[in-house]
Amino acid sequence: MKKLAMLMLLLLMPLAGQAGETAKTLLSVDLKQEPFADAATITNVPAATTVDVIKRRGGWVQVKPAGGSEGWLKMTSIKYGDAPAAKGESGWGSLLNVARSGRSGNTGVTVTTGVRGLSPEDLKNARPDTDAVKKLDSFPKGRSEAQTFASAGKLQGQQVEYIAATSITEKSGIGSFFNRGKK
Amino acid sequence: MKPTRTLLVLLAISLPTMPAYAWDLSNLNVDKLTSTLSKVKDLQTVDEPSEIQIGNGVAANLLGAAPLVKDDKLQAYVNRLGWWLAQQTERQDLPWHFGVLDSDSVNAFATPGGYVFITKGLVLRMRNEAELAGVMAHEISHVLRKHHLNAIQKSAQLGLAADAASMAVSSSDNAYLKDKAISAGSEVLARGLDKDDEFEADRMGVVIAARAGYDPYGLPSVLQTLDAMNPQDDSLALMFKTHPTPQKRLELLDGAMTGTMDKYVGQVDGKERFMKVVGEYAKK
Numbered sequence: 149m150k151k152l153a154m155l156m157l158l159l160l161m162p163l164a165g166q167a168g169e170t171a172k173t174l175l176s177v178d179l180k181q182e183p184f185a186d187a188a189t190i191t192n193v194p195a196a197t198t199v200d201v202i203k204r205r206g207g208w209v210q211v212k213p214a215g216g217s218e219g220w221l222k223m224t225s226i227k228y229g230d231a232p233a234a235k236g237e238s239g240w241g242s243l244l245n246v247a248r249s250g251r252s253g254n255t256g257v258t259v260t261t262g263v264r265g266l267s268p269e270d271l272k273n274a275r276p277d278t279d280a281v282k283k284l285d286s287f288p289k290g291r292s293e294a295q296t297f298a299s300a301g302k303l304q305g306q307q308v309e310y311i312a313a314t315s316i317t318e319k320s321g322i323g324s325f326f327n328r329g330k331k
Numbered sequence: 332m333k334p335t336r337t338l339l340v341l342l343a344i345s346l347p348t349m350p351a352y353a354w355d356l357s358n359l360n361v362d363k364l365t366s367t368l369s370k371v372k373d374l375q376t377v378d379e380p381s382e383i384q385i386g387n388g389v390a391a392n393l394l395g396a397a398p399l400v401k402d403d404k405l406q407a408y409v410n411r412l413g414w415w416l417a418q419q420t421e422r423q424d425l426p427w428h429f430g431v432l433d434s435d436s437v438n439a440f441a442t443p444g445g446y447v448f449i450t451k452g453l454v455l456r457m458r459n460e461a462e463l464a465g466v467m468a469h470e471i472s473h474v475l476r477k478h479h480l481n482a483i484q485k486s487a488q489l490g491l492a493a494d495a496a497s498m499a500v501s502s503s504d505n506a507y508l509k510d511k512a513i514s515a516g517s518e519v520l521a522r523g524l525d526k527d528d529e530f531e532a533d534r535m536g537v538v539i540a541a542r543a544g545y546d547p548y549g550l551p552s553v554l555q556t557l558d559a560m561n562p563q564d565d566s567l568a569l570m571f572k573t574h575p576t577p578q579k580r581l582e583l584l585d586g587a588m589t590g591t592m593d594k595y596v597g598q599v600d601g602k603e604r605f606m607k608v609v610g611e612y613a614k615k
Contacts, residue, residue, distance in 0.1 A: 206596030228559035274395035303544035
């Protein structure tokens with residue numbers, strides 16, 4: 149049974165990610181032809197419209213509103229998961245849930261996610277585990293490991309300046325790191 | 332200065348002999364406070380060895396609450412990624428440590444001196460490496476800016492002053508003071524940081540991810556995943572208690588990133604490697 153569930157999971161793999169997820173618009177927004185604020189507007193999409201998400205590019209998502217044509221919306225203008233259950237969840241977790249609920253159907257036992265160990269009380273009452281901290285030392289570390297990892301992933305380091313909060317946001321904390329360079 | 336001595340300084344700055352005006356932290360920014368106190372003691376006097384000691388102790392407490400995932404490949408993956416991110420920062424020489432916690436709870440943690448943790452509950456909800464990088468870079472930023480260490484110092488000023496006053500003379504009390512700092516640190520994890528610290532770590536995190544070559548929108552993407560979850564979900568309880576809402580964080584990030592981060596959007600999302608490593612772990 150477990151193997152079957154895992155097989156199912158593998159078959160579902162291409163579904164993971166934004167593609168194939170549905171979302172709802174949070175407000176009335178313009179559907180754009182391209183992922184830019186000044187791109188041409190295709191149409192206005194009313195609030196609470198259900199859209200199929202095709203992909204994300206930066207702060208934009210390509211969507212297809214029900215019965216409408218494809219276009220781009222700001223990612224902040226939609227909310228994933230129009231059903232109260234775990235529908236909006238993504239990645240491996242949601243796939244695992246599918247696998248789990250498949251199993252629970254057979255046994256008649258409802259599987260719930262047991263969350264233990266990380267409530268505020270647990271944190272305050274925890275006994276220190278010094279062996280586990282020592283275990284951390286045994287994991288790969290260091291500059292050359294990092295470099296190998298980056299090369300394998302086609303990652304290239306570059307200079308990028310830290311960014312400031314925009315004016316509508318916060319009253320403090322900007323000056324403390326604004327204009328700080330890479331090092 | 333020896334690590335233990337600095338701990339004394341850390342707690343002794345809060346001695347009740349200090350002028351009353353120095354006590355009101357709420358209306359002061361750190362720079363102003365630091366200059367106010369410059370004749371007494373600088374707030375930033377905890378040296379690096381002490382910072383690491385405190386962080387090590389807080390990490391031990393955290394690991395007492397949630398053990399490490401027993402999967403060396405997953406742990407190695409997260410450590411290599413973490414070190415690559417850390418190389419893009421102003422504290423690349425810290426002895427960084429990373430770990431995946433065996434908990435369904437959805438959360439990530441940092442403790443002083445370069446300890447960063449993420450729960451498997453959060454990792455399993457991610458889509459690609461850029462998302463993982465975004466969350467880890469957020470936690471790394473807390474270490475860079477010493478957010479937790481500063482919060483420990485604040486709580487020392489509020490609650491531990493009396494103890495420190497009576498203990499500061501005897502050298503055998505260093506361990507006691509260190510324990511105090513560590514337990515204050517665990518309390519900070521349970522209580523959360525100031526909202527502004529979280530927003531700042533968000534803004535720094537997306538930049539560090541971009542420096543490392545990733546699509547900087549990984550972190551906003553994770554926030555959107557969290558936003559879609561049922562807020563009553565038990566696995567979110569601690570995260571929601573200790574952080575501003577994902578929606579607020581998204582909104583502020585969106586404002587700060589628009590026009591500044593656009594050119595890095597086409598960078599690596601690392602979906603293939605992520606799915607391989609995390610997928611293999613998930614299959615177990």
